[in-house]
Amino acid sequence: MKKTNFLKFLSYLKKFLIGLLASVGFLTLLTFTFFLFFISNRDIIVSHPDKIKGDVILTLDLDQIFRETNYIKWSEPKINLREIINAIYFAKSDDNVKALLAINNNNNMNLTQLKDLRDAIKSFKKSNKPTYLYTDTFGEFNNSTGSYYLASIFDEIWIQPSGYVGLIGLSIIQPFLSDFLKKIGVEFEVFKRENYKSAMEIFSESKISKDNKEALNKLLNSMSTQISKEIADSRNFSFDEIIKIIDNGPYFSNEAKDKGLVDKLGYRDEFDNKLSKKYKNVKKINIEDYSYLIKNNLKTSPGKTVAIIYASGQIQMDRDNTGLPSEDIISAKHLSKVIINAANNENIDAIILRVDSPGGSPIASDKIWRATNIIREKNKPFIVSMGNTAASGGYYISMAADKIFAQPTTITGSIGVLTAKPVIKDMLKDLEINIYSSKFGNNSDLFDITKKSNKQKVELINNYLDKVYYDFINKASIGRNLSIEEISKVARGRVWSGSDAIQKGLVDYYGGLREAIEYTKKTLDMKDNELIDIIILPKPIDPLEKIVETLLDGNVFQNISNTIRLINNVAYKLVNFHNNNQTSLNIQF
Structure with missing residues (x-):
């Protein structure tokens, strides 16, 4: 009982x-x-203004982190780089906008994003409207060449009297860990196609190779020349003068003013007072509110529609384990569906693929490449706009385009493939760790990191890389309308700047996303002032909808667990942290 x-x-x-x-x-x-x-x-x-009342000064806070696009609806900042650039171009012809004002300049944008934004401001200045920039400092005794590169386009640059201008040029620093790794009993086996494919040299070599050194120096010189010329043009220096200024940098604010790098020394309140006196009864409107007004009040054309599809991050077959999209990862499964759906959508007249990727999985890249070819099969204009990087797999998914746009500062090319594995045999011996292994199948231990690959396995790996590499070469040859011999000369795993890529036939035109859109309008026989409907893909995911979908789909108890996991992943995304660990031998573009 x-x-x-x-x-x-x-x-x-x-x-x-x-x-x-x-x-x-x-x-x-x-x-x-x-x-x-x-x-x-x-x-x-959050309230936004319904319309602009009277004259305004458009303001831009450059301390924000600007993303190419928003993959998740609640992600910060609310406005992305494309919307900022569109707003600046629109403000150029808006009679209500009297000036452009940027505050601070400690941005986290890459060189190509800086170039895109700089081009927009340069275009704005053609309306004879003044542009102002105030910053406390260009860094604090660090390299702020990129920040100054953007600032140099403004008509009047103010800096705090105690500020600093770190205009000292660009540099590339690479460590080589081979000797250190050997001391702890680790050695890397690297297989590559071809000699310029140098991503794994830091692990396998004790110093930089001749080919890698040649390619990196060429890349550095191309980018340095580009930004030096633009700074010189904006600040009325000769090319030799700006090179001398860069070589003798950095500068305190008074020295920078004497050199002609900045125009005024003053604190923020002094700057605000000066502007207030000059623009009496002129209100300020931040670019987020202004962009909101454009999107809600602009009447779009019922005619042509262009889909802009974003491909940002490392290319792999599927998303990370959060189940949410990321600016760090391109999911081939997801993106290929988005591209194919857009190609088959009769309401979409043309497609622009915005690529910012260093590459990744060859199989995932090929899956996306196939999807882009369906666009051409549907006889729709297909344009690629390259971001900061469209190299290796990033170039692979671009090369079927009708035309490719890139900025001079874009890093592209790297047509090649590589794989590598660490061999820890000596480390295990030093640690007195004994290994027993047994196998079924001659090559079942192909990825065994406890021993070096024998002749048979080296031959197997090389044969696989040859097939992948020649497939890349053949498809690049077709896509770029170049012979196998011509494409082979500029391939071999070598990276190129956008400037050099145009000369080599890998890219067609200079320009950012804005120029790609204008070109697409011409292919659709549209007039310059004719409005176009733009659809952004993939559409930003609403986390609320995702949670409800996960909770209601299928087995209740299982999906409660899945929902809790998803909530944890959403929180994970809130801190904007991502760590992608690879634990097996990977073939990489």
Whole structure:
């Protein structure tokens, strides 16, 4: 009897604990759902102006981190780089906008993003509207060449009297770890196609190779020359003068003013007062509010529609384990579906693929490449706009385009393939760790890191790389309308700047996304001032919808677990952290 009562007590206790945990879990889920709803619908809560009333100064805070696009609806900042650039181009012909003002300049943009934004400001200046930039400093005794490169396009540059201008040029630093690794018993086997494919040299070599040195110096010289010429042109220096200024940098603010790098020394309040006196009764509007007004008040054309598809990050077959899109990863499974759906959509007249990728998996890259060919089969214009990097696999997914746009600062090419594995045999010996292995299949130990690859396995790996490399070469030859001999000369795993890539036939035109859009309009027989409907793909995911979808799809108990995991992943995304660990031998473009 006592035993029966005790079992009943345990049964009630179990039900109570399950109910308690379920209630706590539900309340946690509910609270987090309301939190996501608040963020996802921030535009409903945060007020924006309905229209511009009177004259305004357009303001831009350059301390923000600007992304190419927003993959998740609640991601920060709310405005992305494309929208900023569009707003600046629109403001050029807006009579209400009297000037452009940028505050601070400690940005985190890469050189190509800086070039895109700089080009937009340069175009704005053609309207004879003044541009101003105020910054506390260009870095604090560090290299701020990129920040100054952007700043140099402004008509009037102010800097705090104690500020600093770190205009000292560009540099490339590469460590070589081979000797160190050998001391701890680790050696890398590297297989590559071909001699310029140098990504793994830092592990396999004790110093830089001749080919790698040649390619990197060429790349560095090309980019340095480009930004030096643009700074010289904006600040009225000769090329020799700006080179001398860079060589003798950095500078304190008073020295920078004497050199003609900045125009005024002053604190922020002094700058604000000066502008207020010059522009009496002129209000300021930040670029986020201005962009909002454009999107909500601009009447779009019912005619042509262009899809801009973003491909940013390392190319792999699927997303990371969070199940959410990322600017660090291109999921071939997801992106190829997006491309094919856009190609088959009768309401989409042309497609622009915006690529910013250093490469990744050859098989994943080929899956995306095939999807881009379906665009051509549908006889739709297919244009590629390269971002900061479109190299290796990034070039692979671009090369079927009708035309390719790149900035002079874009890093592209790297037509090649490589793989590598660490061999820890000596380290295990030093640590007195003994290994037993048994196998079924001659090559089942192909990826065994406890021993070097024998002649048979080296031949197997090389044969595979040859097939992948020649497939890359053949498809590049077809896509770029070059002979195998011509494409082979500029391939061999070598990276090129956008400037050099045009000369080598790998790219067609200079320009950013804006220029790619204008070219696409011409291919659709549209007039310069004719408006075009733009669809951004992949569409940003709403986390609230994703959680509800996961909770309701299939087995309830299983999906409660999946939902909790998804919530954890959403929180993971909130801190904007991603770590992708590879644990096996990988073939990489």
